[in-house]
Amino acid sequence: xxxxKIYRATLEKWGAEAQYDQAVEECAELIAALxxxxxxxxxxEEIISELADVTLMVGQLTWxxxxxxxxxxxxxxxxxxxxLLDKG
Ligand SMILES: [Mg+2]
Numbered sequence: 473x474x475x476x477k478i479y480r481a482t483l484e485k486w487g488a489e490a491q492y493d494q495a496v497e498e499c500a501e502l503i504a505a506l507x508x509x510x511x512x513x514x515x516x517e518e519i520i521s522e523l524a525d526v527t528l529m530v531g532q533l534t535w536x537x538x539x540x541x542x543x544x545x546x547x548x549x550x551x552x553x554x555x556l557l558d559k560g
Contacts, residue, residue: 475528479535491536495529502526 473479483491502522508514534542 473531473535473539475531476535479532482532483536488536491529491532495526495533498522498525498529 502519502525505514505518505522509516509519
């Protein structure tokens with residue numbers, strides 16, 4: 473998996489609990505940035521920066537919990553979405 477080496481090092485250095493906390497924090501920052509973006513109070517660079525943070529934390533947790541399991545869940549959800557799209 474991409475970035476696996478750094479995900480492993482991060483987990484070893486700070487532990488699982490800190491990763492869950494960091495993921496919550498980064499999601500909250502993205503939420504706040506999106507709210508400000510809608511009101512033209514921040515620019516696209518801010519959203520991209522927060523998206524990068526969240527993407528990294530999603531990668532970290534995905535690696536910790538099992539990429540195959542997350543992939544299987546994604547496939548299931550995409551199939552459901554495709555079903556909705558096909559219904560019109
Ligand atoms: Mg952030």
